Amino acid sequence: MVRNLEYPKKAQNTLKRYxxxxxxxxxxxxxIINTTxxxxxxxxxxxxxxxxxxxxxxxxxxxxxYPSASLDEPLDCYLHGYVSSRLMRIARDSAxxxxxxxxxxxxxxxxxxxxxxxxxxxxxxxxxxGYAKPVDTDEEKLYAMELITNKVxxxxxxxxxxxxxxxxxxxxxxxxxxxxxGSGKIRQGGPHDEAKDENRDEITExxxxxxxxxxxAFEAPVPSETNKIKEVPAYLTSYVAETxxxxxxxxxxxxxxx
Amino acid sequence: MVRNLEYPKKAQNTLKRYxxxxxxxxxxxxxIINTTxxxxxxxxxxxxxxxxxxxxxxxxxxxxxYPSASLDEPLDCYLHGYVSSRLMRIARDSAxxxxxxxxxxxxxxxxxxxxxxxxxxxxxxxxxxGYAKPVDTDEEKLYAMELITNKVxxxxxxxxxxxxxxxxxxxxxxxxxxxxxGSGKIRQGGPHDEAKDENRDEITExxxxxxxxxxxAFEAPVPSETNKIKEVPAYLTSYVAETxxxxxxxxxxxxxxx
Numbered sequence: 001m002v003r004n005l006e007y008p009k010k011a012q013n014t015l016k017r018y019x020x021x022x023x024x025x026x027x028x029x030x031x032i033i034n035t036t037x038x039x040x041x042x043x044x045x046x047x048x049x050x051x052x053x054x055x056x057x058x059x060x061x062x063x064x065x066y067p068s069a070s071l072d073e074p075l076d077c078y079l080h081g082y083v084s085s086r087l088m089r090i091a092r093d094s095a096x097x098x099x100x101x102x103x104x105x106x107x108x109x110x111x112x113x114x115x116x117x118x119x120x121x122x123x124x125x126x127x128x129x130g131y132a133k134p135v136d137t138d139e140e141k142l143y144a145m146e147l148i149t150n151k152v153x154x155x156x157x158x159x160x161x162x163x164x165x166x167x168x169x170x171x172x173x174x175x176x177x178x179x180x181x182g183s184g185k186i187r188q189g190g191p192h193d194e195a196k197d198e199n200r201d202e203i204t205e206x207x208x209x210x211x212x213x214x215x216x217a218f219e220a221p222v223p224s225e226t227n228k229i230k231e232v233p234a235y236l237t238s239y240v241a242e243t244x245x246x247x248x249x250x251x252x253x254x255x256x257x258x
Numbered sequence: 259m260v261r262n263l264e265y266p267k268k269a270q271n272t273l274k275r276y277x278x279x280x281x282x283x284x285x286x287x288x289x290i291i292n293t294t295x296x297x298x299x300x301x302x303x304x305x306x307x308x309x310x311x312x313x314x315x316x317x318x319x320x321x322x323x324y325p326s327a328s329l330d331e332p333l334d335c336y337l338h339g340y341v342s343s344r345l346m347r348i349a350r351d352s353a354x355x356x357x358x359x360x361x362x363x364x365x366x367x368x369x370x371x372x373x374x375x376x377x378x379x380x381x382x383x384x385x386x387x388g389y390a391k392p393v394d395t396d397e398e399k400l401y402a403m404e405l406i407t408n409k410v411x412x413x414x415x416x417x418x419x420x421x422x423x424x425x426x427x428x429x430x431x432x433x434x435x436x437x438x439x440g441s442g443k444i445r446q447g448g449p450h451d452e453a454k455d456e457n458r459d460e461i462t463e464x465x466x467x468x469x470x471x472x473x474x475a476f477e478a479p480v481p482s483e484t485n486k487i488k489e490v491p492a493y494l495t496s497y498v499a500e501t502x503x504x505x506x507x508x509x510x511x512x513x514x515x516x
Contacts, residue, residue, distance in 0.1 A: 011304075011307075012304070012307055012309060012311070037365045037379065037472070038363045038365060038379070038381070038383075040298040040300075040312065040361045040363070042298075042300035042310040042312045042359070043310065044302065044303055044308065044309075044310055045302055045357075046269075046270070049269075049270055050302065050357035051270060051302075051357045051358070051359045051387040051438075052300040052301065052302055052310040052357075052359050053270070053359070054298065054300045054312075054359040054360075054361045054385055055361075055385075056361065056363040056381070056383045058379075099303075099308035099309045099310075100309070101300070101309045101310050101311070101312040102312075103298045103312045103313075103314065105296045105298070105314040107295045107296060107474075110410055110411060110476075112410075112411065112414065112479075112494075113418075114418060114419050115418055115419045115420070115422065115426065116403055116404075116406075116407040116414070116415060116418050116420065116422065117422055117426045117429075117430060119407060119410060119414075119418075121295065121296070121316075121410075123296070123314070125296075125314045127312055127313075129309040145374055146374075148374075149374040149377060152368055152370075152377060152379075153368060153370065153470070156370065156374075156377075157374060159464075159465060159466070160371075160372060160373055160374055160377075160465050161372050161373045161455055161461045161464075161465060162373070162374065164373065164374065164375055168373065168375045171375070172375060180309075190480075190482040190483065191482050193484070197419055198484060203419045204484070204486045205486055205487070206417075206419075206487075207417060207418050207419060207487070208417070208479075208481070208485060208487040208490060208491050208494060209481070209482040209484065209485045210479050210480050210481040210482045210485050211479070211480050211482070212411070212476050212477065212479045212480075212494075212498060213476070213477035213480065214295070214474060214475070214476055214477075215474075215475055215477070216365075216472060216473075216474060216475070217472070217473055217474070217475035217506075218368075218470050218471070218472055219470065219471035219472075219473070219506070219509060219510065221370075221466075221468050221469070221470045222468050222469050222470075222471065222510075222513045223466070223467070223468040224448040224449050224467040224468045224469070225448065226451070226456060226462070226467065227466060227467045227468050228462045228463055229463070229464075229465070229466040232466060233466050236370075236466060236470075240470060248475075248477070251477060252477065252480075255480045
């Protein structure tokens with residue numbers, strides 16, 4: 001097994017700025033995608049259209065051929081969400097599929113410096129580019145549906161009414177993106193001010209500098225009106241607690257330089 | 259003043275699915291953009307490139323000509339972040355500017371239903387499309403820099419070393435996007451299951467249904483190593499407290515149908 005596999009650097013994914021923050025590491029990039037609730041998926045403009053299409057979708061990395069593959073190995077991205085019939089037709093009918101760019105960004109902190117220009121975010125961002133095709137076998141669709149459901153809440157799939165019936169299978173569209181290239185950017189640490197400001201007392205005695213850690217928090221689950229289960233199930237309470245702890249720790253750890 | 263101004267419905271922004279969730283209301287869409295830390299900005303593919311470019315950027319709605327304009331009025335979107343020299347050249351040299359699509363999505367809850375197919379997020383998402391040009395006067399650049407800084411933390415600008423010096427002014431690039439069209443989608447409420455599942459005790463007695471509220475939380479500010487201000491300033495503690503309360507309330511309110 002090759003370790004620390006990296007995406008190839010091509011013209012469109014080679015980071016030019018702050019490239020000490022850049023990464024091509026598969027595991028780092030795939031982790032960002034898998035822990036982001038919503039990806040933004042961009043497609044080329046349609047006929048007579050100057051603007052690219054862009055949509056929020058749920059996405060998760062996986063391999064139908066090698067389900068045991070881990071995050072540091074080559075994976076596809078499975079996407080779920082509404083795709084217009086025009087885009088679906090292109091995805092289905094073209095040999096390679098529909099070219100798409102996926103973006104995921106997590107903010108870990110507000111970095112407050114002496115001057116507005118040195119302000120920043122602590123963040124983790126990832127972009128993947130590849131060709132999207134609709135999944136056409138029921139086996140692969142089921143594999144992807146389970147992966148997507150368990151991305152939202154770990155172990156949720158087996159705690160719902162499964163398998164989906166025929167109508168549900170037919171009405172669900174999943175896109176599989178074969179990844180061509182990818183890149184990530186990670187910024188951690190406190191503010192970096194310039195000596196011209198740091199050496200002036202009238203500035204440093206006036207401006208507070210530091211980091212406000214930011215993370216995605218879950219509140220206690222609220223039962224629906226028709227829910228009949230009295231206690232929130234253990235898999236859900238522990239998912240909520242573990243995700244909160246994990247997200248909060250990431251934000252607090254990002255305050256320090258790596 | 260025209261109230262409830264809406265973006266025109268054109269081919270590329272007319273929502274086709276779940277359109278009861280759709281909105282074209284300027285205030286609703288601009289609010290989503292302004293409360294989202296990072297936008298994803300998509301540009302058309304470059305020469306010999308199938309994939310659109312997509313970048314995380316900070317963006318905020320504003321009007322240099324009518325600074326007092328409120329969120330329900332026509333506004334530009336000011337963007338800050340790294341844009342490649344190729345894109346910058348197109349933005350500067352073409353008459354209309356660079357066509358861009360901006361996306362912002364906030365997740366307010368995990369909506370857990372009896373079947374995976376009925377799972378959903380509570381969310382607010384917005385897409386804007388328009389033409390980007392670099393801001394070229396110092397006056398407008400200053401206006402936008404203040405707007406962007408105060409989007410990150412309210413009142414931060416006046417509590418830092420300002421104004422930016424000449425080097426800082428020259429090195430900062432701000433894009434102004436003239437908006438052509440926009441649309442938003444808002445989903446609130448609990449799960450919607452189908453009668454075929456709701457009427458079966460062996461399902462409803464096994465599957466917990468409801469909503470896990472989700473929101474972006476701020477932790478207590480952590481001073482930098484060089485910070486000299488002993489107490490966290492009031493504008494910052496109150497911004498942290500108010501943002502936490504506002505975000506949390508939004509997530510909890512979204513549990514109920516509008």
